[in-house]
Amino acid sequence: MKPPEYFLFDLDNTLYDRRCGLFAAVDARINRYLEEFVGIPTAELDWRRRAYWQAHGTTLNGLMIHHGVEPLHYLDYVHDVDLSLYLAADPELGRLLARLPGKKYIFSNASRKHCRRVLERLGVAEFFAGCFTIEYFSFRPKPDPAIYRELLAEIGGRPAAGVMVDDLPVNLEPAAALGLTTFLLAPEAAAPQPAGFSGPRRISQLAELLEIG
């Protein structure tokens, strides 16, 4: 492809390695929120979260619809972790972002505050032209196809000129359907893609994006 005009990056488990444990810490706080503020019994946490995620895209959307949860209260609580325990400055990521062509945006189901804190902790905030977080789309999450169209309209992005990177295949499907080039970040997936594979291209690290231009 021609050099991309813009990149849409997922944040959690994409800009940092999931093995650092940050997302697991947020996950534990989601469970605590469900128990303490919503009153869901411990034994029901797993299947309730899975049911909300499958039906509504995020646990938050299920909680808003079924329990009247106030979204900012939930987001502040679940993201209230000490980032210094999990993340350090990542100058290598900064050098990569500086070398990639075009504008870079964050496209995340997390909160604006969480995105800003993570980018600042990694030391890469300056490389992003904007953050499209869950608040921006009135708490509609990826993979709702409507928000992908709204995002492209907002940035004036031509689908064929754009790249999206995410660690969840389901989040890439609407982008691919619009015509963006999609990359699945899958650090543990060593298996090559079969011939004729039509899904997202798999990369094991973000540095492989330098080879697409």
Ligand SMILES: [Mg+2]
């Ligand atoms: Mg992610």
